[in-house]
Each structure stands twice: as C-alpha cells, then as structure tokens.
Amino acid sequence: MTHLLPKKIAELAERVVAENRAAGRKVVVAESCTGGLVAAALTEVAGSSAVFERGFVTYSNDAKVEMLGVSKDIIDAFGAVSVACVYAMAQGALARSKADVAVAISGIAGPDGGSEEKPVGTVVFARMVRGSDKPEAEHKVFAEKTRDGVRLQATLSALELLLP
Template structure:
C-alpha cells in the first residue's frame, strides 16, 4: 500500500539524500554500529532523513535537537562558558556537542551540526550559511568540517548541511 505520506517524505528529503542515508545505514548495519546525532541548525532534518529509511531503528540510537544554547548545555553538557567564549556556531562547540552525544548514548559513531541557516542570526565574523560539523567513532579522533554555504536560503543551507553530514559519516565508515 502506498500512501500520500510516503510521497511527501520522498519529496521533502529528496532522492539523493535518501540514497545517501540508506548507504550510511547499510554500512553501519554491516559493521554492527549504532549512530547518535546532535543537531542544531538542521533542526532534526538529518535524523528525519535517516529515520525515513525502513530499518533505520537497527542503526539509529538517538538524536538530539539542541536548537537553543540552553538545550546544548542541558542535553549535551556543553559548557556555557564555551558557548559564551566561542559562540554556539564554532568548531569548539561542534566538538563539545559531539562529545556530549557520545557520552550520553550507547552509539559507536556520533555526529554534530551547528550553524546559521538564516535569514538572520549572522554576526560580522559568522555569516549566514556558516556550518560546523564534527563526527567520530567512539575512541577515535574526531574529524570536523567548516562549511560556508553562503546565503543560499534557509531550506538550502539545511539540506546542504545534511548532505555534508551524510558524506562525513560515510568517510569515517
């Protein structure tokens, strides 16, 4: 049975992101790995992309949407002092979010995303479209990416962030 909801999910996520998500899930499943996420600027879009794939519950342990600074502090243990010193959109905070998601889950792999999707929120040194991602297998050195997508529009920045996150996950698998 095919429902309208299934069509909407494919249209919202897009076939390319869906294929990337399925490949990441397959590789995790093959290696017996669990995945946990901490998202800010994407607002759960990465989690939604992964969990739109049937069987994702075998791989996805949990996903935190820590959109506010308070949520980053309360849910992930990110230091308020770090956020004040570096800003929520920073490499340091992306690493702290990653550390928090791995400490608070049973996952083997963690990933974090923080950025400015726009249209507002930019600062002089942090423009709309600036995104930091961090990922690691438990016990291994984290890897990070700094992306500058430009003021491509909120939806596009979020979608491009999910694309980069899936590619980053694939690279550490």
C-alpha cells in the first residue's frame, strides 16, 4: 500500500484503527495546528469507517467557538494553545458526535506565532472518553521547530492518544 503520509504515521494509524475496531470504539478528532493530518492518517487506512466517526478542523478561534462550542472566555483568558481550550474542544467534539473517544490538538507550528511563554513547537492535547469524568491532557514543546516537523510530531502524539 502506498501511503501519503510518513511510514511511522501510517503504521500508527493502522494500529489505532485495528485496536479501536477490536475494542468496538469510534473516535473523533478536533484539530487545529495539525490541520486535518490526524483525520487524513486515519482515513488512509482501509476499513477506517468502522472506527473514524468524524473530524473537526477548527483552525481559527471562531471555528473553535462555532463548531465545537468552546467558550470565547476560555480563549480570551488562556489562549487557543492551552489545556483549557483543548479540553473544551474535546468535550465539544464528543458532544457533536457519536464517538466514544475524542482527541483535541492545538499548538504553534511556526515559523511565527511563538512567544517566550509559548514558543514555536508548543502543542497541547486532550483526550476524553465518553462517560468518563477523567479527561487527560498533555503539554509538549517539540524540539523540531520546522512547521512540517511540529505538525508531524503532533499527529503522532494525537494518534498515540487514540490507542485504547
């Protein structure tokens, strides 16, 4: 099979689909800095329709508010690249889907847009499982600072969070 994405991402996506299919789980993604790469990786896998319920690419703050119901107050207080924002993105994705697990991603892919507090390569993730009151979050600052590098590393991290 020829993959459009790097081999490591394609292999992990195949594993995510296989393991979630075996677990009887559907997944939803809410992406910002990855711009749909997680959804693309999953849907490249034959049979992914048994697992991939839907994806939201909410690149702008307005899209996060309109499509996922993220409170503008959260974005104003903490920024789009914050644990609070990705929690709200994951909650919104679950509420607007029939999926069992959601992963949300927001970050600064660069080359511009970073700050001392949130440098280029900063990416936050949230994972929520329907019915659980224990959301998980990760905050990473990737060493790779190229736009492609940040986006690909974030895609790998998001796929790992989708494993059962």
